[in-house]
Amino acid sequence: xxxxxxxxxxxxxxxxxxxDPLTCPxxxxxxxxxxxxxxxRAEWCVDASGVREGPFRYLNAADxxxxxxxxxxxxxxxxxxxxxxxxxxxxxxxxxxDDREVSRRFTLDGIRGALQKRNEKARREGSxxxxxxxxxxxxxxxRVDQDAALVRANTDRLRHALASQAELCxxxxxxxxxxxxxxxxxTTARGEVVFETVFNPEDxx
Numbered sequence: 001x002x003x004x005x006x007x008x009x010x011x012x013x014x015x016x017x018x019x020d021p022l023t024c025p026x027x028x029x030x031x032x033x034x035x036x037x038x039x040x041r042a043e044w045c046v047d048a049s050g051v052r053e054g055p056f057r058y059l060n061a062a063d064x065x066x067x068x069x070x071x072x073x074x075x076x077x078x079x080x081x082x083x084x085x086x087x088x089x090x091x092x093x094x095x096x097x098d099d100r101e102v103s104r105r106f107t108l109d110g111i112r113g114a115l116q117k118r119n120e121k122a123r124r125e126g127s128x129x130x131x132x133x134x135x136x137x138x139x140x141x142x143r144v145d146q147d148a149a150l151v152r153a154n155t156d157r158l159r160h161a162l163a164s165q166a167e168l169c170x171x172x173x174x175x176x177x178x179x180x181x182x183x184x185x186x187t188t189a190r191g192e193v194v195f196e197t198v199f200n201p202e203d204x205x
Contacts, residue, residue, distance in 0.1 A: 025054045040067060051075045060086070070096070085113065092176065104176035108136050111177060131171065137180040139171055145186050145194065162199070169204035 022030040024045035032043045039061045045054035057069035065088060070081030076099035083092040091110030095103035106114070111133045119130050128144040162168050162184060172179050186195035 022055060022057065028053045044072065085109070106176040108133060111136070134183070137178060139179055139182045141168060141182050141184045143186050144189055168199065172201045172204065
């Protein structure tokens with residue numbers, strides 16, 4: 001296994017991989033272009049006829065870190081394309097066959113990053129709900145409720161209402177994820193748990 005593939009398998013790119021020259025297959029050579037509007041630099045391999053063939057990558061212009069990379073086959077994306085954050089941690093993996101997307105998978109880091117942005121947006125809109133990923137199959141949905149007595153007295157109605165809420169069940173269907181359960185927890189502002197349950201996909205209507 002090459003160093004590049006070893007880094008992929010580990011889910012992160014070592015610092016050395018950020019500056020190594022692009023290694024092209026026999027009969028092809030590397031070329032590059034600056035993309036100032038995207039603040040990136042693109043590098044790819046082309047064969048003798050100018051068709052893209054072999055690895056490609058997009059680098060952040062600021063630090064040279066790899067933003068995303070994959071492979072061309074006869075001018076089309078083929079195989080896995082990996083996307084990274086600023087720290088070199090893989091966020092997303094998309095599979096292609098002749099430029100057609102056939103699979104998509106977020107890593108746990110990628111899921112948590114996306115949920116953090118979702119939570120920040122919800123907080124700006126006044127919501128007290130927060131969603132975090134405990135692992136690749138389990139989410140935690142938390143909400144702060146000021147009326148603890150009302151929540152305790154209506155747990156059955158609350159569970160029924162949650163099953164029809166647009167903010168909960170669609171989390172099972174997020175592209176590139178495979179969530180099997182959502183832990184739901186209502187707390188007071190002091191952190192006292194007043195309601196807790198677990199939702200599975202079959203609980204959603």
